[in-house]
Amino acid sequence: MSKIELTRFPLIKNVLKSRYPQLAVFIVMLAGYIFAILAGLIGTPVGSHNFSIVFVWIAWWAVLILVAVPFFGRGWCAVCPIPLPGEWLQHGAVLSPPDKKTKWLNLRWPKFLRNIWLQNISFLLLALFSSVLLTTPNITGIVLAAMLFAAIGLSTVFERRAFCRYLCPVGGFIGLYSQTAPIELRIKDKQVCVTCDGKPCYNGSQAGYGCPWDVFPGGLTKNTYCGLCMECIRTCPHENIAINLRPFSADLAKPSARIDEAFKAFIMLGSAMIYAGVLLGPWGAFKDAAYNVGTNAWFIYAIIFLAIIFVILPGLFALSILRTKSAISLKQRFASFASALIPLGLMFWVAFSLSFVLTNATYIFASLSDPLGLGWNLFDTADVAWQPMLTSILAPAQTLALVGGLIWSARTAQKAANEVKVTSISVIIYCFIVTLIMLWLLI
Amino acid sequence: MKRSELLSRILITVAVLGAVGTPLYFWARTPLIHAKVAEGGGWSPDVIQAKVANPLHLSLTSDDVVHGFAVGQMDMQSVDVLPGKVTDITLTFDKPGIYTFYCTRWCGLNHWRMRGTIEVTDASDSSEPAEPALSGAEGVPLYVTLGLDIDAPHDAPSIPSDQRSAISGQQLITDLPISQLNNSDFYQTHSPYQTFEELGNTSLTESQRWDVVAYTWQSNTTPESLANGQRLYAQNCAACHGENGAGNGVFADDLAAAGESSMQTMAGANDMLMQVPVDFTNPTRMLGASPVLLQGKILRGGMGTGMPMWGSIFTEEQIWDLIAYLYSFQFNYHQGESQ
Numbered sequence: 001m002s003k004i005e006l007t008r009f010p011l012i013k014n015v016l017k018s019r020y021p022q023l024a025v026f027i028v029m030l031a032g033y034i035f036a037i038l039a040g041l042i043g044t045p046v047g048s049h050n051f052s053i054v055f056v057w058i059a060w061w062a063v064l065i066l067v068a069v070p071f072f073g074r075g076w077c078a079v080c081p082i083p084l085p086g087e088w089l090q091h092g093a094v095l096s097p098p099d100k101k102t103k104w105l106n107l108r109w110p111k112f113l114r115n116i117w118l119q120n121i122s123f124l125l126l127a128l129f130s131s132v133l134l135t136t137p138n139i140t141g142i143v144l145a146a147m148l149f150a151a152i153g154l155s156t157v158f159e160r161r162a163f164c165r166y167l168c169p170v171g172g173f174i175g176l177y178s179q180t181a182p183i184e185l186r187i188k189d190k191q192v193c194v195t196c197d198g199k200p201c202y203n204g205s206q207a208g209y210g211c212p213w214d215v216f217p218g219g220l221t222k223n224t225y226c227g228l229c230m231e232c233i234r235t236c237p238h239e240n241i242a243i244n245l246r247p248f249s250a251d252l253a254k255p256s257a258r259i260d261e262a263f264k265a266f267i268m269l270g271s272a273m274i275y276a277g278v279l280l281g282p283w284g285a286f287k288d289a290a291y292n293v294g295t296n297a298w299f300i301y302a303i304i305f306l307a308i309i310f311v312i313l314p315g316l317f318a319l320s321i322l323r324t325k326s327a328i329s330l331k332q333r334f335a336s337f338a339s340a341l342i343p344l345g346l347m348f349w350v351a352f353s354l355s356f357v358l359t360n361a362t363y364i365f366a367s368l369s370d371p372l373g374l375g376w377n378l379f380d381t382a383d384v385a386w387q388p389m390l391t392s393i394l395a396p397a398q399t400l401a402l403v404g405g406l407i408w409s410a411r412t413a414q415k416a417a418n419e420v421k422v423t424s425i426s427v428i429i430y431c432f433i434v435t436l437i438m439l440w441l442l443i
Numbered sequence: 444m445k446r447s448e449l450l451s452r453i454l455i456t457v458a459v460l461g462a463v464g465t466p467l468y469f470w471a472r473t474p475l476i477h478a479k480v481a482e483g484g485g486w487s488p489d490v491i492q493a494k495v496a497n498p499l500h501l502s503l504t505s506d507d508v509v510h511g512f513a514v515g516q517m518d519m520q521s522v523d524v525l526p527g528k529v530t531d532i533t534l535t536f537d538k539p540g541i542y543t544f545y546c547t548r549w550c551g552l553n554h555w556r557m558r559g560t561i562e563v564t565d566a567s568d569s570s571e572p573a574e575p576a577l578s579g580a581e582g583v584p585l586y587v588t589l590g591l592d593i594d595a596p597h598d599a600p601s602i603p604s605d606q607r608s609a610i611s612g613q614q615l616i617t618d619l620p621i622s623q624l625n626n627s628d629f630y631q632t633h634s635p636y637q638t639f640e641e642l643g644n645t646s647l648t649e650s651q652r653w654d655v656v657a658y659t660w661q662s663n664t665t666p667e668s669l670a671n672g673q674r675l676y677a678q679n680c681a682a683c684h685g686e687n688g689a690g691n692g693v694f695a696d697d698l699a700a701a702g703e704s705s706m707q708t709m710a711g712a713n714d715m716l717m718q719v720p721v722d723f724t725n726p727t728r729m730l731g732a733s734p735v736l737l738q739g740k741i742l743r744g745g746m747g748t749g750m751p752m753w754g755s756i757f758t759e760e761q762i763w764d765l766i767a768y769l770y771s772f773q774f775n776y777h778q779g780e781s782q
Contacts, residue, residue, distance in 0.1 A: 027454055027455055027458045030455065030462070031459070031461060031462040032462070034459055034462035035462040035465075038463060039466060042467065043470075044504060044506065044527045045506045046507070046526040046527030048526075048527060049526065049528065050527070084455070085455075085459075094448060094451040095447055095451050370529075371466075372469070372470060373504060374469060376469075
């Protein structure tokens with residue numbers, strides 16, 4: 001299936017090229033984000049009736065993992081309000097062309113940190129505290145505020161969107177899974193970029209800012225680090241940037257072999273499985289351990305959590321490909337084959353999220369009318385009773401997602417196997433076994 | 444600066460200030476009374492000011508589990524206080540005084556500690572509200588007037604072999620030359636065992652004497668009082684003392700565990716025993732207790748134990764109804780034959 005260039009349609013191109021539509025969405029999102037922080041800090045401590053919990057961890061998460069990431073890749077990053085205040089500070093303007101003489105430090109991000117290990121760590125930090133974070137409004141408010149202030153602070157020290165690119169706990173996995181999305185930003189003609197004078201897409205111009213994600217669009221081969229901010233569409237003097245509709249998981253046909261990304265795949269896969277067991281499973285002791293942060297039980301939970309992610313899952317994976325004969329190093333095979341876990345992990349998260357999103361979606365109506373728990377009834381929905389939705393299709397939908405993810409992974413493994421010229425059977429068996437475990441945990 | 448740039452900055456600033464200011468403004472204008480389990484802080488605020496005859500509007504919310512709200516010694520239906528929801532209630536007080544509001548749902552081990560006060564002053568008078576008497580408006584409690592030591596042991600030296608029948612007792616009493624049994628003062632100040640002893644100079648057998656005692660206790664109450672006592676018991680006492688009075692309510696084990704842990708620092712096994720809710724089905728204990736003794740325990744509470752003080756919550760009539768119901772664990776008021 002060939003690509004379809006969406007930016008060849010004038011309406012789409014003009015909407016993306018203009019700053020105003022995106023800015024309008026940014027402003028609404030920023031107001032919502034700050035409202036969520038305030039709701040978390042001053043609203044009812046009852047999570048199921050607080051805007052910060054209901055709209056962040058149920059509504060936003062549902063949109064993110066069920067729609068935005070699978071279909072739009074980094075589409076969320078295109079409208080995420082977190083970088084807005086920091087960029088205003090960094091650029092000294094919201095819309096105007098960049099001031100070459102920035103008042104801030106404008107340092108390059110340290111070379112040894114130019115990877116996603118910090119994002120792996122930031123995600124794990126939230127993951128280990130997730131039982132508390134996902135249910136306690138003031139913790140959610142504090143974390144949201146911390147992310148906003150971290151982004152602002154980093155904007156004054158480092159150039160571009162350092163927080164988004166290297167620290168955001170959400171951005172890391174969105175980037176990983178955006179490789180599966182049927183949307184991409186790519187250049188149209190490589191030769192145009194090679195001969196382009198000044199590379200304004202990366203360095204900025206009067207038309208716009210240099211790539212906030214520190215990416216040279218001319219070299220883009222995968223979605224992972226392109227934040228779809230659309231700046232290069234505005235700055236490219238040759239109209240050489242396109243947004244394309246493409247087949248799903250096109251980036252995984254030639255997987256990258258980065259070990260930080262490979263471990264991201266294990267972190268996401270393992271987290272989905274652990275959450276399915278701990279948050280949705282029938283084992284009360286696990287739930288208690290995960291919730292009682294700081295206790296001995298929690299430390300044991302944290303050790304098991306990290307062991308599954310960093311030792312058991314990758315260890316068994318490495319063992320499974322150890323005996324495949326290849327001239328390529330085990331490390332490179334490990335990283336290449338880990339790309340097979342990307343579609344599988346995404347579908348694990350889809351299956352897991354379907355469960356708690358459909359179970360808790362009715363809280364959205366009540367919270368919409370009374371977001372702070374102050375007794376309001378803005379839209380006459382404050383008294384909508386909690387009721388799980390679409391319970392009859394939940395198990396079939398989850399099964400479909402997991403089986404579909406397994407088939408998708410097997411195909412990806414096959415492609416990776418062709419790249420490193422070894423058999424994919426052991427990886428497919430690995431995927432089959434973890435899918436069976438996930439099916440057991442969820443259904 | 445371009446107008447578009449200026450406008451954008453203004454819009455962002457307005458959005459940020461609006462998103463911060465709007466919730467803060469409405470939050471500050473909506474004073475809520477927060478309910479949390481006692482371990483989490485109980486009621487907040489726990490002291491509320493009000494004026495006589497001026498309607499007091501309260502907005503209640505729970506920050507954790509389902510609680511209930513009621514004001515003691517006041518004719519009102521308790522309301523549920525739900526997590527994350529707001530319950531509005533309006534109260535009007537006829538008399539100045541310090542009223543106790545309390546949780547009416549078994550929200551946790553220390554549920555009974557969830558109490559607060561409403562200080563009601565005269566609308567025309569800004570002086571401090573008068574302290575309520577221990578038994579409400581009824582004056583000094585009877586156990587104080589009598590100088591009764593309500594903490595002294597009061598076990599009955601002997602008890603019937605089975606539960607005795609009031610109906611059987613009614614048939615026997617017509618032949619007895621004793622008139623004081625129907626006297627409420629006698630009933631209130633004598634334990635069933637003391638009454639049993641009073642009947643010692645009659646020709647009745649021991650079992651028959653206990654039947655007469657059963658009838659005496661029944662004749663000093665009414666079916667309505669017993670029903671009211673049962674309702675109060677189920678709502679307020681059964682959490683610890685058990686639905687059937689056996690001292691095995693849902694919190695009994697937790698209370699015992701709390702007592703055990705208190706032994707680490709307190710004075711020995713007695714402390715632990717004191718934490719165990721009283722078993723109202725135990726005849727030795729109950730048949731040795733006079734109504735006024737039980738009234739004292741309910742009014743004052745068990746100091747150093749988990750037994751709350753109910754004097755500020757129940758009216759005197761409610762306490763007598765409750766006491767009448769407690770004795771129903773000992774006597775059979777319904778059948779002619781002993782069980």
